[in-house]
Amino acid sequence: MISDYDFSVASRFLKYVTVDTQSDPNADRFPSTEKQKDLSRILVNELQQMGVADAQLDEHGYVYATIPGNTDKKVPVICFCSHVDTAPDCSGTGVKPIVHKNFDGKDIVLPDDPSQVISIRQHSYLKKRIGDDIITASGTTLLGADDKAGVAIIMDLANYLVTHPEVKHGDIKILFTPDEEVGRGVEEVDLKKLGADFGYTLDGGKRGTYTDETFSANGVTVTFFGISAHPGYAKGKLVNAMKVAGTFLDLLPKDSFSPENTEEREGFVHPVQMEGTVEKAVVQFIIRDFDTSMLKLHEKRLEQFAKQATGRYDGSTYTFESREQYRNMKDVLKDYPQIGEYVKEAMKRSEVDFRQDSARGGTDGSRLSFMGLPCPDIFTGEMAFHSKQEYVSVQDMQKSVEVLVNLVQVWEEKGELLPVV
Template sequence: MQTIINRFIKYIKIDTQSDPNNPEFPSTKKQWDLAHLLVEELKEIGLEEVELDNNCYIMATLPSNLDYKVPTIGFISHIDTSPDFNATNINPQIHKNYDGKDIILNAEKNIILSPNYFEDLKQYKGQTIITTDGTTLLSADDKAGITEIVTAMEYLIQHPEIKHGKIRIAFTPDEEVGKGAHLFDVEKFGAEWAYTMDGSQIGELEYENFNAAGAKVTINGKIVHPGYAKGKMINSMLIANEFISGLPKNEIPQETSGYEGFFHLHTLNGEVEKTTLEYIIRDHDMNKFNNRKEQFQQVANDLNKKLGSDLVLVEIKDQYYNMREKVEPVMHIVDIAEEAMKQLGIKPLIKAIRGGTDGSQLSYKGLPCPNIFAGGHNFHGKYEYLPVESMEKAVAVIVKIAELVAERK
């Protein structure tokens, strides 16, 4: 257990937060810091064809130890950390034999991780849990996945009696800002299919995800001295409030679940002269997704008509699509992962992702790529936590998948 803890902490101590506003690739230079460390570590444990390209993608190979050919498979995780919350100076706290009660993350700031609010905590009573100190996120998304893949490859190398075919692994930059698969070379990777280790709680197995778009609303106003503003001032912030109110108030992340889509306002910057709103638009069903984008634009159109001028401008860009369309024709790859979990005594939780992974884009690039749990909870914030036993189980699932594929003569 301590080995996997040490490896995870080593990775999360390196700040790899990506930047959604930087068009460069990768979006932050600090992602290279972890990439270079990983390259050296992969070589040290004995992987072959270890390569770091000019775009910060890492690929490596564990050669087959079979005397017959089986499909080449892959495992993928991402290097970067979410820009949604502070990721600098992560100070993880380790809670052994968790007692099922409140965990005080930061006494000074009264930040408490409570099972009364985060009910999933209750299932990890008696286990070892890694948390934040309340001032940063944990970066389990997706350094838990990286830890699990590296550990599984090291285990297979150290146990040559476990039979497996050729395995390719990859670590990508900028997944959190929607660019993780943009420059991924599927042909060079050379796998018939792969799995992203980027899910949450133990047992998760996913081959459906949101269709996703990002939207930016720019509202132009007119500043005039408030004492002489009658009939002249146009306050863009008040128009922004009308725009926000024009969308369904209950179709937001905190009011939806399952297959329900949403509009999520995540950034607002405003002055009288100009206000910008940044949204993400999500839905699993493609028709509903397209309708959402039309509805979003219509709110702007209605406001412009009311104002008598095109003061509200909307830009919508698709980000990724539901991988289900690409995975269903090859459902045996999901079946293998499900069987691996069952053989390890893990109850598979097959459900749709309320988000996306590199796998959604990779599936559309010709690499079918379901998603497997990495073990973390409450990603992208100070309440993020990770049961160590879930990481260990994820390692076991990777190894078992390799074994099951080796049996497919």
């Protein structure tokens, strides 16, 4: 355990969440919003003030930094990564964080919107956090713990390592990314510049969770074409593409095949956006499953519904386009069991119960793993993300910092002594 250390993770987090870093899924630039760099500049400045001399922000919004190793052993270079952006699902402007000290288990009523109530009944994990200091937003915005908790944890790790040179470790790389929430987080990352062998994202939830498996993901665009005609003289001529699309959506099962009706290892098909006119209607889908081979089966079933829909409207047609988004990191990480074994040992030293988990979503680590940087995920304590009821435990964040301190030492201990010159 870390003793006699004044953790800075909470104070850093309270500062970071007040910076609006919401990303924009409809933008055609990278990063999708310039305001994400506002936080990145703060992080670079803080790292440099710590003595991390090479901390820098590039034109794409990535923060790169190195904490040089202090060991005589040959140790793999480890990267810790978090994203600075917050989700577009809920406002991230004007976040007012509130610390609820020594949480007593009673309902937390958020003051700026008393209809927003965080209760143990709806958030069962809070039962385990009674006595902790819980941070929430004020009721009109998300909090931003996803993933500013991860950012703050990595920053406190950097602070600890710089101020405790007696802790032996190899080279540590830090990477902060933009646009993770809109699926583009590592689109422009320079892995050669990063120079890491293995990585860990800090973007997980409950204390003790280690995530080495994610969904595999595709995006699908189904476009329906109709026939336009003057509505006053349209009989027998007009075919409304929006009605075809509506029929298509109505054919989707009501009790399966969708995120609201699936759990655990079940995949799903989910319409996320629709727009149209009489002549053309476009429906965007995300397709998810842990088994990558199932994606094509889900798509085949979805296309059957498109065929059925157009079959009911003479003259209508459709196109069906699929694109890869990310893949299950397990397909890569299974070849590197030590990555998880070392986390398990680090959690043991930190007196944390290790729990291997699968994420019903994706992280930057999903794509990084397939780009050549095996990269599972470690807990931060962030919960109820993308919502006004988002919260995080200060003690969870502190425990995550402790796990990382122990983790870099485990990697160092497993290294090989360099030959004496």
